[in-house]
Amino acid sequence: MNPTNKTNTDPNVIVSRPLPPDEISPKSVVLRVLAVKNVFYRNWKLLVILVGIGGIAGFIYDMMHKPRIVYTGSIMFNLGGGSSSSSFGGDLGQLASAFGLSSGAPDANIFVGDNFLIYATSRPVLEKTLMKTDTINGKDTLLVNYYIRHSGIRDKEWEDNDSLRAFYFKKAKTPDQYTKMEQIVMAGICGRIEGEMAIKQPERKSSFMQLECFMEDEKLTATFLNTHLKTIEEDYQKKQTKKTREMYEMLEQRADSLAKIITGTENQLAQYMDQNQQVVVAQAKLKESKLTRNSTFLSGLYYQALQSADNMRLSLIRETPLFTVIEPVTYPLFREVIKTQGLQVGIALTLVLSIVIIFVRETYRSIMKE
Known part of the structure; x- marks a missing residue:
């Protein structure tokens, strides 16, 4: 039999089968490595030159920009101690019934869950903090002016604007009183502070909150943390007890009005009794009895209003949220020197750019050969 006519069943015949398209042979891997080696050998000078240019540019950038010194501080606090005013229970329920209000009043608490985290870093609260006056280095200083002078905003964001660099607030103002320049x-300032502070919950199962801040001045960082927490406390308590305070003010106004009416009625009664001491006419006695009855009735309403106002004042105290500082700001604050990364960034960018240029160059060369 002709050996060329052997079937595939012959064990002495070695059959070479093509590799599947999704598999790579060791030979192809070696060839690719050699090809990359050749490409690098042909273009290593270009690669070194471009990376060197990027490194020099980054080094010059680092030399022109001084390292930034940042002081980081934090204050941990707990929010609690106030009872909810949404249910109108106890004295509030009785008082609401007295005024004809429904016991199912809506919930007055607008700070639920993560809303408080957003509220604490919002611009309205930041503006209230910046417009507070604090004693810094023995002088009463508006915090916003101290921030302008020591935060570094004049040397960075306002470097090319002489009007902003020389600006300062003459007095504390509300947002509706700002001029265009002040706005x-x-x-x-508020946009910069939003990137310099954060409020978070250290532990998911804990009710503690932690307010952190990092600025370029140690005194500014500590003062801002303490002042901002005080602003949050005042504003939060004011909003949480708004409904109760409105009812308390209404009761005080009612008591004041009743006091004026009682005073007028008692003066009329006293004047009438002085003028008619010897009169025994029944009609005169009837008018005196009417004035006496009105005075007694108004006195009862007045004392009832005073008692309701006292109960409302106690309810206001119970509902006021309590901020308890767990860990205050302590000196010295953590000092960190932040250097620019110009050298590293320059080398990385030029390395990527070099690879792209070499790829385009080798592709063009391959096309021209074909």
Whole structure:
């Protein structure tokens, strides 16, 4: 039999089968490595030159920009101690019934869950903090002016604007009193502070909150943390007890009005009794009895209003949320030197750019050969 006519069943015949398209042979891997080696050998000078240019540019950038010194501080606090005013229970329920209000009043608490975290870093609260006056280095200083001078905003964001660099607030103002320049300044400051502070929950199962801040001045960082927490406390308590305070003010106004009416009625009664001491006419006695009855009735209403106002005052105290500082700001604050990464960034960018240029160059060369 001709050996060329052997079937595939012959064990002495070795059959070479093509590899599947999804598999790579060791030979192809070696060839690719050699090809990459050749490409690098042909273009290593270009690669070194471009990476060197990027490194030099990054080094010059680092030399022109000084390292940034940042002081980081934090204050841990707990929010609690106030009873909810949404249910109108106890004295509030009785008082609401007295005024004809329904016991199912809506919930007055607008700070639920993560809403408090957003509220604490919102611009309205930041503006209230910046417009507070604090004693810094023995002087009463508006916090926003101290921030302008020591936060570094004039040397970075306002470097090319002489009007902003020389600006300062003459007195504390509310947002509706700002001039156009003051609105621009406050917008820039609040935008910068939003990136310099954070409020978080250290532990998921804990009710503690932690307010953190990192700025370029140690005194500014500590003062801002303490002042901002005080602002949050005041504003939060004011909003949480708004409904109770409105009812308390209404009761005080009612008591004041009743006091004026009682005073007028008693003066009329006293004047009438002085003028008619010897009169025994029944009609005169009837008018005296009417004035006496009105005075007694008004006195009862007045004392009832005073008692309701006292109960409302106690309810206001119970509902006021309590901020308890767990860990205050302590000196010295953590000091960190943040250097620019110009050298590393320059080398990384030029390395990627070099690879792209070499790839385009080798592709063009391959096309021209074909």
